[in-house]
Amino acid sequence: MKKTAFLSLSSCLLLAASFAAEERPNILFLFSDDQSYKTVSCYPEALPGVKTPNLDALAASGVRFTHAYLGSWCMPSRASILTGRHPHAIETMRLEGTYPGSTYNPEVCRFWPAVFRAEGYQTAQIGKWHTGTDSGWGRDWDHQIVWNRPLHPENAGNYFYDQIIYEDGVKRIEPGYSTDRYSDWAIDYLKGKKRDADKPWFLWLCYGAIHGPTTPAERHAGKHRNDEVIRPLDLFGPRPGKPSFLEATQAWERGENGVVYAGKSGAAFGEEENERKRRTFEDFVHQTNDCVEALDEGIGRVLAALQETGQLENTLIVFTADQGFGMGEHGFRMKLGPWDATYRSPLIVSMPSRFPRGKVCRQPVHGVDLVRTFHTLAGIDEAWEMHGHDLTPVLTNPALADGEIRPCFYEHTGHEYGSDVEKTLRDHPEDAVHNDVPFYIAMNDGRWKYIRYLKAGETEELYDLTSDPEELTNLADEPSQTDNLKRLRTLAREEARRTGAGFADEMPGTRQMAEGR
Numbered sequence: 001m002k003k004t005a006f007l008s009l010s011s012c013l014l015l016a017a018s019f020a021a022e023e024r025p026n027i028l029f030l031f032s033d034d035q036s037y038k039t040v041s042c043y044p045e046a047l048p049g050v051k052t053p054n055l056d057a058l059a060a061s062g063v064r065f066t067h068a069y070l071g072s073w074c075m076p077s078r079a080s081i082l083t084g085r086h087p088h089a090i091e092t093m094r095l096e097g098t099y100p101g102s103t104y105n106p107e108v109c110r111f112w113p114a115v116f117r118a119e120g121y122q123t124a125q126i127g128k129w130h131t132g133t134d135s136g137w138g139r140d141w142d143h144q145i146v147w148n149r150p151l152h153p154e155n156a157g158n159y160f161y162d163q164i165i166y167e168d169g170v171k172r173i174e175p176g177y178s179t180d181r182y183s184d185w186a187i188d189y190l191k192g193k194k195r196d197a198d199k200p201w202f203l204w205l206c207y208g209a210i211h212g213p214t215t216p217a218e219r220h221a222g223k224h225r226n227d228e229v230i231r232p233l234d235l236f237g238p239r240p241g242k243p244s245f246l247e248a249t250q251a252w253e254r255g256e257n258g259v260v261y262a263g264k265s266g267a268a269f270g271e272e273e274n275e276r277k278r279r280t281f282e283d284f285v286h287q288t289n290d291c292v293e294a295l296d297e298g299i300g301r302v303l304a305a306l307q308e309t310g311q312l313e314n315t316l317i318v319f320t321a322d323q324g325f326g327m328g329e330h331g332f333r334m335k336l337g338p339w340d341a342t343y344r345s346p347l348i349v350s351m352p353s354r355f356p357r358g359k360v361c362r363q364p365v366h367g368v369d370l371v372r373t374f375h376t377l378a379g380i381d382e383a384w385e386m387h388g389h390d391l392t393p394v395l396t397n398p399a400l401a402d403g404e405i406r407p408c409f410y411e412h413t414g415h416e417y418g419s420d421v422e423k424t425l426r427d428h429p430e431d432a433v434h435n436d437v438p439f440y441i442a443m444n445d446g447r448w449k450y451i452r453y454l455k456a457g458e459t460e461e462l463y464d465l466t467s468d469p470e471e472l473t474n475l476a477d478e479p480s481q482t483d484n485l486k487r488l489r490t491l492a493r494e495e496a497r498r499t500g501a502g503f504a505d506e507m508p509g510t511r512q513m514a515e516g517r
Contacts, residue, residue, distance in 0.1 A: 024121075024200040025351065025377050026315040028306065029370075030299055031081075031204060033074065033128060033159075033211040034335060035321035037346040039292050045469070047327075049227030050289055054300030055348065058319060062350025063359045063398050067444055067465075070322055070345045070367040072412035073335050073434075074211075075102060077322035077367060078131045079417065082111040082140075084371035084386030086411060089500045091418035093132070098153040104132045106139065112371065113140040113202060115383045122199040124189055127182040127206035137169055143194040144168060145185045147178070147208065159208040160215040168194070177217050179209045183298030187305040200314075202374070205302065209295045210325075216290035224289040229282045232328040232341075234472055235260065239330065241474030243458055248436040251326075251333035252281060262333060281328060288327065313353050316377055318370060321345040329470065336412060336437040338451045338461070339471045343410070343442075349395060361398035364408030364444040365391065387499045405446030409495035412440050422502035425454055429508065441507075443492045450488035456508035460485065482517055 037043045042056040042064060071077025075095075076087040083090050092105040113123040117140070124143040129135045133151040137144040147163040149156045155164045165174040174181060186205045189195050216223075236254065239246055253263040260281040299319065306312045322345070326332025329341035336342060347365055349355070368388030375382055376390045389406060413421045414434030424432050425439070432439040438455040449471060451461035462476040462485055475481045496504035 023314055024379060025354075026200050026311060027202045027374055027378070028302075028315050028317045029202070029204045030302070030317070030319040031127075031206045032295055032319075032321040033206070033208050034323065034325040035210050035292070035295075035346065036324045036327055036341070037344055038327065038341075039210070039288060040346045042348075043346060047227075047285065047289065048230065049224050050292065052292060052296040054296045054303065055319060055346075058299070058303065058317065058350050059348045060358050061352050062317070062348055062357060063355060063361050063395055065347040065349070065361050065363065065365050067340070067362070067364040067408070068320055068345045068347035068366075069343055069364065069408060069410040069442075069444070070320060072323060072338075072343060072410075072437075074130045074322050075100070076413070076417070078206075080367045081371060082113070082131060083109065084112060084368050084382065084384075084388055086366075086368065086387050086409070086499050086501075087413045087417050088411065088421045088496075088503070089387070089418060093417040094420070095415045100130060100150050100156055101153055102132050102150045104134070106134060106136070110384065111136055111140045112375075112383065113204075116202055116378065116380060117142060119378070119380045120199060121378065122196050122201045123203075124194070124201060125204045125206065126185050126189070127178075127204075128208045129206070135166065137166070142196075143189065146206075147174075157213070159211050159213060177294070179207055179294040179298050180217065182207055183301050186302050190302070190305045190309055190311065192309075200378070207295055207298070210288060210291040214287055214291045216287065217294040220290045220293040222286075222290065223293060224286045227286055227289060229285045231260065231281060232330075233470065234330055235281070235328045236331065241459070241461075241477065242330070243438075243453060243461070245433075245436050245438060246331060249334075249337070250331040252328060252331060284333070285327060315351065316354075316374075317350045318348070320347045320367075320370070334435065336435055338412065338440050338442045340449075340465075341470070349391070351395075355395045356398065359398040361394055362400050362446055363391070363394045363398075363405055364446065366408055366410055369408075385500075400446075402446060407443050407445040407491050407495070409492065409499070410442050410444075412437065414439060419502055422506075425503050425508070426506070429456070441492050441496060441501075443488055443495070445488065445491070448484065448488060450485070450492060452489065452492055452507070452510060454503065454507055457511055457514065460489070460510045460512050462488065476512055477517070485512065485517065 038045050038047050040055050041050045041052045042059040079090050092108045096103045117123050122142045125141050126145045129146040129148045135148050145167045152164045160178050163174050251263050253261050255261050262279045323335045324344045326342040332342050372388035373391040416424050438453045440453045443450045449463040460476045461474045463471040
C-alpha cells in the first residue's frame with residue numbers, strides 16, 4: 001500500500017484532540033504585501049544582495065514551504081484568508097464606488113475571527129485593511145488599528161506615510177513610517193496593551209510593505225544601490241508558447257546603451273509618468289531590496305517581544321505575503337500572472353514546541369490551508385464549509401516524497417467573487433479580464449504546473465517546475481505530455497467542482513482542446 005503524507009480521518013481527529021487538550025496556542029500571523037519570495041534570503045532563489053536575517057532565523061526555527069499561493073492580488077487574497085474559501089465561492093464581496101471601495105454583506109460573507117472570538121480567543125488586527133469598507137471591529141475583532149484603504153480612496157496611495165488610521169473605531173492621521181508604526185503597535189499588544197492576559201489570542205499583522213510606491217525607511221534608502229542585478233531571461237520577448245496577453249502586460253522598455261526603463265504598465269512606484277520612465281530596472285530592484293529592510297527589522301522586533309513576554313513557547317508564527325510580485329520575469333512589474341514569479345508567496349511556519357526546526361517542505365500551500373490549520377490547532381470547528389486542507393501532518397513530518405504531495409489549486413477571477421464569476425463568464429466573457437490578464441485556474445502537483453485561462457481559444461500552459469522553475473518553456477504542445485496535460489486538466493476541473501465553482505463544467509475551450517489534445 002502506497003505511503004501517504006496525510007493522516008487518516010481518525011488520526012487527524014486524535015491529533016486535533018491532542019492539540020485542543022493542551023493549552024490553546026496563540027497565533028501570530030505576519031502578512032506582507034506584494035512580496036516576492038525572491039526578496040527573502042533564506043529562499044535559494046533570493047536576489048543578489050537580499051538580506052533578511054530575522055526571517056531567516058524564523059525559517060531556521062520552523063518549516064519553510066517552497067511554494068505558497070495566497071491570491072492573485074490584494075483583495076481576493078485577504079478575502080480567502082478571512083473566509084477560508086476560494087474567491088469563486090465568496091458571495092456578496094464586490095468592488096463598489098471609487099477604487100478600492102468595496103463591500104460585502106457580513107451576514108452572508110462571514111469572517112472566521114468572529115468565530116474564534118465566540119470560542120474564547122481575543123482577536124486583533126493591525127495594519128492594512130483591504131477587504132470592504134466595513135473592517136469588522138467589534139464583530140470580528142476585539143482590537144484593531146487599521147489603515148482602511150477601501151473606506152478612504154483619497155488616502156489609498158499613502159502606503160508609507162500620513163495614513164488615515166482607525167484605532168478601535170477612532171479616526172486619526174498617523175504621520176510615521178507605516179512599517180515601523182505597525183511593528184510598534186504589535187509590540188504594544190504583545191506586551192499587554194488592549195490584550196486580555198487570560199485569553200489566547202490571534203493577531204493578524206498586515207504590513208503595507210513592500211507594495212508600491214515601495215518607499216524604504218530613510219535609514220535604508222540606497223543601502224542596496226551597489227547590489228548585483230540579474231535581468232530575467234524573458235524580460236523581453238519573444239516568448240514562444242506563452243499566451244497572447246503578454247504583449248499588453250509588457251512593463252519594461254529598452255533604452256539606449258542597453259539601459260532598461262520602467263514602461264507603460266504596472267506602476268510599481270506611483271511616480272508621474274516621466275519620472276517613472278527614467279527609473280531603470282536596476283533602480284527598481286535596488287529600491288525593492290531597500291524597502292524589505294524595515295519589514296525584516298520590524299518582524300525581528302515583534303518576535304523579540306514575543307520571547308521577552310514569555311509567549312513564544314505557545315505561539316504559532318506564520319509569515320507570508322498576500323501574493324508575489326513580478327520583478328521583470330515574463331516582462332511583468334505587477335502581480336496577477338499565474339506564474340510563480342508573479343503569484344507565489346514566501347511562507348514560513350514556526351512553533352518549535354510542537355513542530356520541527358529548520359525544515360523545508362515541498363507541499364504547495366494555498367491560503368485556505370492556513371485557515372484550516374488555524375482551526376485545527378485552536379481546536380475550533382469550522383462554522384461553514386471551507387476549502388483548505390489541514391497542514392498539521394506536513395508540519396509534523398515536512399519531508400515528502402513525490403507521491404505524497406497533494407495538488408494545490410489556485411485562481412484569478414479579477415474583481416469578481418462568488419456567483420458573479422460564473423455570470424461574467426457566461427454573459428460577458430469579454431469582461432473576464434483584470435489589468436489585461438484573463439481569468440484562470442491553475443494547479444501545482446509538486447512537480448508540474450498547469451494553467452488554464454477562462455478565455456476561449458487561449459493556450460493552456462504546462463511547466464516542469466523541477467527542470468524549469470522559471471516557467472520559460474510551455475510543454476502543453478509536446479506530444480509526450482498529452483496524457484499529463486489531460487491528467488492535470490481533470491484535476492483542475494475536479495478541484496473547481498469540489499470547491500463549488502459554478503463554472504467548473506462550462507469552462508471555455510482551449511486551443512489545445514480545439515486541436516484534439
